[in-house]
Amino acid sequence: MEHYDWNDGWLFAPVFTPALVQPDRAEELTPVRVPHTVKPLPYNYCNENDYQRLSGYRKEFFAPKEWEGRTVLLTFGAVAHDATVFCNGRRMFHHGCGYTAFTVDLTAALRLGQKNVVAVRCDSREDLNIPPFGGQLDGLTYGGIYRAVSLDIKEPAYLRDIFIEAKAEGDFRIYSSTVGETVGCTLQAEIRSPSGSRALYQGELSLPIVGTLNGVHPWSLEHPSLYTLTVRLIRPGTNGLPDRVLDERSTRFGFRTLQFVAGGLYLNGQRVELRGLNRHQSYAYQGYAMPDSIQRLDAQLLKKELGCNAVRTSHCPPSPAFLDACDELGILVFTEMPGWQHLGDDTWKAQALQNCREMVCQYRNHPSIFLWGVRVSGSADDEAFYKRTNETVRRLDPTRPTAGARSSRKSQLLEDVYAYNDYSYRGRGPGCEARGNVTPDTRKGYLISEFGGQQFPAKAFDDEPHRLAQALRYAAVLNDSIAQQGVAGSFGWCMTDYNTHREFGSGDRVSYHGVMDLFRNPKLSAAVYASQKTPRAPSDIVLEVSSGMALGDLPGGIPVACWVFTNAESVRLYRDNDFVAEFAPDRRGRFAALPHPPIEIQDFVGSLLEKYEGLDRAAAPQVAAILNEMRRDAMELSPLSRARMLSLRLSAQELLRMYYKYIGVLGSPTSVYRFEAVWHGRAVKTVIREPVQSVRLECTVHNPILTDGPTWDCAAVSLRAIDQNGNLLPYCSEAVQLSVEGPVEILGPSVVPLRGGMAGTYLATTGEAGRAVLHCKMEGALDTEAVLTIRCREESRA
Template identity: 50%
Template sequence: MKYSLNDDWFFTRYFDTELMTLPGDQWENFEKVRLPHSVQLFPRNYCNEDDYQMVSTYMRHLDIKKEWEGKNITLFFEGAAHEATVYCNGQEICRHGCGYTAFEADITDAVVFGGQNTVAVRLDSRESLNVPPFGGQIDYLTFGGLYRQVWLLVRENSHFKDVFVRAEMDGMMEIQIRGVHTENTVIRGHVLDREKKEAAAISERPFADKIVLKPENIKPWTLSQPWLYTLSLEMVRDGAVVDSLNVRFGFRTVAFTDQGFFLNGKRCKLRGLNRHQSWPYMGYGVPARGQRLDADILKRKLGCNAVRTSHYPQSQDFIDRCDELGLLVFTEIPGWQHIGDEAWKNQAMENVREMVTQYRNHPSIFMWGVRINESADDDEFYERTNAIARSLDPSRPTGGVRCIKNSRLLEDVYTYNDFVHSGHNAGCEAKKNVTSDMSKGYMITEYCGHMFPTKNYDCEEHRTEHALRHARVLADVGKNRDIAGSFGWCMFDYNTHRDFGSGDRVCYHGVMDMFRNPKLAAAVYASQQNKTPVLEVSSSMDIGDHPAGQLGKVIVFTNGDFVRLYKNDEYVGSYGPSPAYGGMKHPPVIIEDTVGSLLERKEGYDQKTARMVKDCLYGVVKYGPDGLPKKLRLKMAWLLAVKHIDQGKMRELFGKYIGGWGEKHRTWRFEAVRGGQVIAVRERLPFEGMILDIHSDTKVLVDGPAWDMATVNFSARDTCGNVLNYCQNGISLRTEGPIELCGPAQTSLCGGWGGCYVRTVGAAGTGRLYVKMEGMEEKLVAFTVKKGEGVNDGFNKI
């Protein structure tokens, strides 16, 4: 049986052995908390990483039933950041030295059956610990807390410990089983498809370490059709089932060659982003819904086919959702540049073992990262990490993220952080310039990021350049067949240490902000898929936002075949993808001519004259009226002599078609066209009024084995739905009913965007979130809150 232990914890920000014997009626002075939990909530920016560095204590009562005597009683911790020492009734049970992997604490010999017991966790979240990733500087906050779920496992002494299903694209299955059993124990089971229909049966047989099967008519796990199967095993003794276990998996084969990455024998260009597991205010401590939402955003909103879990193993809930969506995952051991002493290295070895054994049944995971991110070569160390991963899972290649060229390649794939692009050069290095072994696979694991930090409220040119830098890298990666793919840095902005970030302890490296609101660069990725129409325009078309009042280039990110542009409902022209970005599936559309055919239709000029007038008008933009080169001066002279277009007329045409100063109304409409049909429209009109747009990822919350949360995003928009990037208005928040805020009640928009989180409090009913922006009426978001069902069916509370 599996019992949820996420409620009724008592928390204090210190540790003392006397707490082990403190009577329960004296716990009232401690903070009562629910898991997942962070030891410290943080402001959105200007936070202090010292605030979570503490030795804290979590305690709770545990009733152990008399009828459980003779069974195995274990606590299962999904994640405890960062060094956890578990006690039961004052007796030390175990210590675990990694905040990013799960562990078990066997309390069988310490509990009192038929009575109340005390469980305590001494949790050290100080960065002075001699375990990865600590020991040097780290470009992200590591937070602290029992930030994932905790369970009580009550099992017979004969039970499964671990099952690994290695399933290939051809249907071949190898099941490796590890468990505690007696001689008269047998096992049996079934392989079920996602409709719960039997694909194969495992007849009753003596306990075996390995079973080989080949079900018929299986469907492979692919990016577009991620078919999942379930292995259902039972352990039977004397005719009675003593333990059962379900393992979800998929049939697929992954491989790297010198020509790229192959999924099920088909070449697949990897296009993804790096992800941290952090949120504003809450740090690491969020439940399943928040974890799963990030996978949905990556696949469905950003159009990615892969993600790197930088720089540590992340929530099983997140990886589960990647399995379901067909989102490939590169996961790696904790670390950031620093390699410690022998004790530190031994912990890193254990991290490899735990990462591989805990995550290897996920079909989405295609490679193990067995090297400390951006660390120096250390052959003896990395020979050991590679050996461990390969022995535990020979079906996946190993990689090791580095920032050095021609490094010793002990892994199967050279994974490299390529920050060569600075705006006016190649998007990436050629493989031959980086890897020490051209015969092996090669991929880029980071790019952009710190090279061009960007906020949603930066000027238009800055936001556009940020997007184009991501596009240039994607294009050049796409042109290099021997580069398997790339992961941009990164999915969203994140809190960091004082040595990094923008002075306010935030790294503005994301294509989204901290609340997962999109920056313009997000459209670069979103436009590379065809399922959802995309049309994002770089410019507000407001001339006052540009030097000398000139619009310059207008960049459109779309998955349409081409874009049609209208000015004041007059057709201007049609524009196709830029050939300069030919390595992308859908290159950006670059509009340099916003006059188009208007001179011919509105002024009556023939095509040759219109072209020459435009050349001269745009020449004035580029060189100024007194700096025109000889070629353009000759054109001006021809227009005067032959067409009688003098300087006065040219000034009139410039103001009408290029400058627009003082023009009362100017409207623009962009249409994305695919297959002859308009798939998306964006309009730019003079500002007439502001709208507060609010979106919640769910309106139904389930207070199940853990508290549930909703992600609420809001934005200031004009009447055409365009985000007002310079709006920083204040926002007031309040709740009613069985929900509460995760974070402050007063916040503000940043670049027109904002967000908040609400959480359940243990009761059912209707929850109400009220959002008020200054100068506007209060808006209501209502939630239906359910109790004890949904996300994890079949759990029991204790």
């Protein structure tokens, strides 16, 4: 058994010609490393026709004579979207799905002891008769060999697949399938615990291996314990010879029990309130073609930065590396078959059914996956077709429920869970529809698979009221999905902005539906999710203030709403170092169902009137209430406030003077506002709002230690313009000049504009180890730089 990473040494032809597959082909081609995209695109105003092409890949390799009598298997993690593989000019395999892996047996076409050529005909045109194509698509689909490639040398008999069903109590069943002549062979299964202890079990090829492992640690969101299963195919020795291991396969898994019922999702007997986002697997410039470290980073952002416990992979199976990270971090995954709204002809449906098979067989050992999406997202009912997808998936994996996101009420429910795209919220009223008005069967599970997004997109550079409105909409739907009995949870649309077709988005080929931008920089709405995390240390406290406290940013210069998104116990407000008031979450208000409701700052006067105006303790709160009402209602006075003015003998002129002094209007002297997050009785985080005195460029490398091998690695870089207090400057749009020294290269342009005060870039390794430095220059700010370390992993090559 030999394994080779096959991500280097490829040649790329942007236009495929039949001669590309021939062994003696000699033409000037472009050397590339996998993952690869057929055409990098600009950040916005891209052209989706650029990546729709018939292109080709080619790789030469030497096949040693020692491979005689063995099986040579070439596996592609994903090729977008229709791939035909050739070996030495011979057509070997065709695969019609851009989102699942496939394996090609090269054995029959190899020339042992000689140079060989593998070529791939890659069709990324969107008129293919395969999912997700056939209708209009919200989201680009890109092209290329965009996941890793590997070569395995095996015996003629080998293990094709292994699958383990493992319950939280320790009961398990191990299934396996083989290829080749296996008469007389046996199986050995080894389970290794997180602590390293091992247990061995013997079995027969035709039967599952059944057993119970005592003292297991179940996989959960808080403690995602992972075990390793290794299955060996053994041929017993004869004539005194020892047994021989023909093949072995390993996979990680978790002991856990899932139940999805009318009351919600239960993991190991405990109800889980799903709080998640939808995730596209695309990135600026590169589309789908990013290495494992970047895929894993998205999972880390979801869990650690955004506080999500679940994700829906829209609308396709994701990278295995992303799922590995979800397994490790404790994130529940709702993954689904490729497609969006459109159902095609019988040929199309046959491929869709095959996509379901591949999705389940390749991903069913991941404990993070809790739900299979067996309907094309948003598609119409099709009883015959969806009966087949449900039956197929349940046969391949009886341990998980099925679902399918739909956009209509009372749709035919063949699945175990009614997943509904609920875009009903318009900024007032209930945040989501009543479950009983949507699902045709309230005895089954129910969740909200999408909300937000298109109803109220927000750019990072939109004005303050718009950004706040989007955040409060997310909070409303999150709150009401929790408050409504029988709703298992919700998935907001969506995690990040994404490139899209001309029919969607904002006209610049970007859908600004995300709580983060394309570079994974957070918008204000990201704080809605982040603030729902349960803090365990001061570093876990979130404190995000919606207002920049700049009157000129608001319509008419009238200060309006100010909200704080936080998971602290309370927030203290200071004005020019004077304590104003302390605010706690309203546990009876609009957002009372949230673990940590956002806090509206409604009092900007507090006890200042006693201190500076000499008002007594009875009058001061009444006058403060009038001033805060005027702030809230654009200086309008209610009848109650007018009556209070009379009783207090307060003239309109005097009231206006105090309003100018303590609330302010355009042209008034600016104040310094300090917000403090209080946790366990002390201030642990501070936000200061005051006029900008200096501008700094902040450069953050999210993964500064890179490993080149088994393919190229990549660093994700965030750029932000901030003031002297670390506040984002949302209207800074200066250009940042980027340059590097050392063994990395910039993906995308070397000059990037700030959008909403934020930007980003990606740095790819070049195959060498060493120290790299990213230099960043911006007009009006000091230069900044970031240091990266690149290591090279030695790998075997064929």
